[in-house]
Amino acid sequence: MKKKVLSACIALALGAGAGYTTIVLAQAKPDVLVKQRQAVMTLQGKYFGQLAAVAQGKAPYDAAAVQRSAGFLDNLSRMFWDGFDPSTKDIKSRALPAIWENKAKFDENAARMENETSKLASLAAGRDEAAIKAQIQAVGKVCGACHQEFRAK
Numbered sequence: 001m002k003k004k005v006l007s008a009c010i011a012l013a014l015g016a017g018a019g020y021t022t023i024v025l026a027q028a029k030p031d032v033l034v035k036q037r038q039a040v041m042t043l044q045g046k047y048f049g050q051l052a053a054v055a056q057g058k059a060p061y062d063a064a065a066v067q068r069s070a071g072f073l074d075n076l077s078r079m080f081w082d083g084f085d086p087s088t089k090d091i092k093s094r095a096l097p098a099i100w101e102n103k104a105k106f107d108e109n110a111a112r113m114e115n116e117t118s119k120l121a122s123l124a125a126g127r128d129e130a131a132i133k134a135q136i137q138a139v140g141k142v143c144g145a146c147h148q149e150f151r152a153k
């Protein structure tokens with residue numbers, strides 16, 4: 001009896017979960033997707049800004065704070081791309097048409113970013129300050145390269 005109730009609960013939870021996902025995907029309107037991706041980037045700017053200040057010596061190196069920001073940035077770096085659905089092409093934003101003309105190169109930049117932020121998160125768990133600072137700069141280069149080519153001024 002107990003087992004039956006439990007499996008019913010699991011089925012319900014799984015069913016509800018799956019239903020929710022489908023609904024969200026079906027209803028994400030292009031203007032909402034654009035707002036969401038911009039929100040992710042705004043937060044990337046926040047946490048990267050904190051790290052960049054450390055790398056530039058404008059803020060003191062605080063291992064716990066760096067680890068926290070690096071972890072958030074690493075997670076954020078995986079969220080942004082969800083907002084780049086072709087349906088958003090005609091919504092006004094700072095995303096340049098070059099993204100859609102050369103999606104493979106844009107995706108390559110995206111993958112590089114995930115790779116570099118993931119390296120940074122691993123390094124930040126350690127205490128090698130020089131290596132962490134160098135990696136923050138490596139991440140910054142990827143931000144800059146992608147903005148140069150794919151973001152309006």
Ligand code: HEC
Nearest residue numbers: 038041042044045048093094095109110113142143146151
């Ligand atoms: C693969 C490309 C790419 C990478 C890598 C990238 N960005 Fe962006 N970023 C964009 C695009 C495209 C936009 C414009 C999005 C829009 O307007 O919908 C943007 C917008 C922004 C914005 C403005 C958000 C707003 O309010 O509209 C900030 C801040 C930002 N990026 C910070 C960063 C930081 C910091 C990094 C690196 C840690 C980074 N970006 C990495 C492509 C990228």
